[in-house]
Amino acid sequence: ETRDGPIWAATESYTCEIKSPKKESKLKGLKSFIAYQVIPSFSNIQVSRRYKHFDWLHKMLKEKFICIPVPPLPDKAIAGRYEDDFINERMKQLQYWMDRMVRHPVISHCDTFNHFLTCTDEKKWKVGKRKAEKDEFVGFKFFYTLDTPRQPLDVRDVESKMETFQKFVKGMDDNVKNLISVFHDNRKRHTGPFKKEFSRIGGAFKEAATTFNMDIGSYSRDLTAAIDYTGDTYNQIGEMYSKQPEKDIDPMHDMLYEYKGILGCFQMF
């Protein structure tokens, strides 16, 4: 309990790096998959995990901690899942997710999460998996594992706080969806009409330079070159417009996507 409301007790913090995606196979090459190397800072021992392991972990955490918003994993791949661009993009998104998970004082120290980060033995992995799946204290039962304060909370106070919070979540949900849509459109504008607009100006100057070039007098050479250069510059401005979203809109979009997933966790209340 702090001035700003109750918070989880602080726990020791660590980080976890995800790197070196490798294509591996099993069943004598019949099945192939991408394995990512996961290295928690407290052990520095790397474990190899596939997307489906992340997916399993995510499912377990969501079931167990219904009162903790677990952000969404990156989407399942539909096509092109062995392409480098896709693998690197997914790794980046898994890293985002992991960064957020290890910062949570409860999740980052729970058994299932620890098992995922440290188990290197195939047999023990399966045992731990089964144990996690049989965990009784999932969903609302998780609350049995918490120490409650002796003094019960004031119901009216809780209800009023819940109401404000629900309004906030609803408002933010609308805001975030709107921002995603606005930035999505803005991305299209930058790579489409904005770029085209400046390319058109560039093209018009380049053509004017071609005409000026008919005049071969020495006095006009610099002017013609300047007009041509102006055309190139406008074309470059067009290119800059089309490249800009990678630098600002895309990261913003990724962050909003994650935030939308976190907000989605509150729908059950």
Next chain:
Amino acid sequence: ETRDGPIWAATESYTCEIKSPKKESKLKGLKSFIAYQVIPSFSNIQVSRRYKHFDWLHKMLKEKFICIPVPPLPDKAIAGRYEDDFINERMKQLQYWMDRMVRHPVISHCDTFNHFLTCTDEKKWKVGKRKAEKDEFVGFKFFYTLDTPRQPLDVRDVESKMETFQKFVKGMDDNVKNLISVFHDNRKRHTGPFKKEFSRIGGAFKEAATTFNMDIGSYSRDLTAAIDYTGDTYNQIGEMYSKQPEKDIDPMHDMLYEYKGILGCFQMF
């Protein structure tokens, strides 16, 4: 004759200022009009001229000097010709025109032009007007007033130069029309879709700030203010897009319009 081809003999140069437009009337107020004060630097005596006088002068010069491109006057007014914005805009355009005229070594020293710049007497003005209108050496006859070189020019050389020049004029005519259209569209983009795009982003941030404002914890006040400020900034960017054309596209457009008029003078060849 110079290294770059023949040029007009240099003459003494001067400037001419157009200012203080005044609404005046005649026929006891039945007819009203705007008179501009025209002040040539060689005399510093101001004469009062209406648009219709400029128009007359323009017509005289075009008829007399068919071999000299006389740029167009601003368009005739259709509506709102007594509005301040219109009057100031027209004065600016008349000044452009005058600046170009006084720089021409032949036009700036011809009788008709001099009459326009200096005559303050109503009676003398009419006499000079009639004289100019009766000038015999107009159109192709103007060439009778020129001293020709003793050695005739090489016909093949002249023809080849004329051909290149015609191609150049045709090319420039297309270029200038294209540039005018491109800048015209660009102006519309800036005041329309570009502005709207940034206002949309601004609006989305402002809404998000409103939602964040539900959270009244002291720790979030700065963040909410920052999001709100971001919204304002995007709105301002939108405003800047819509104001930009006045600073670059409009002057460029005016210049291209003048250039288009000058190119139009060559259509008769």
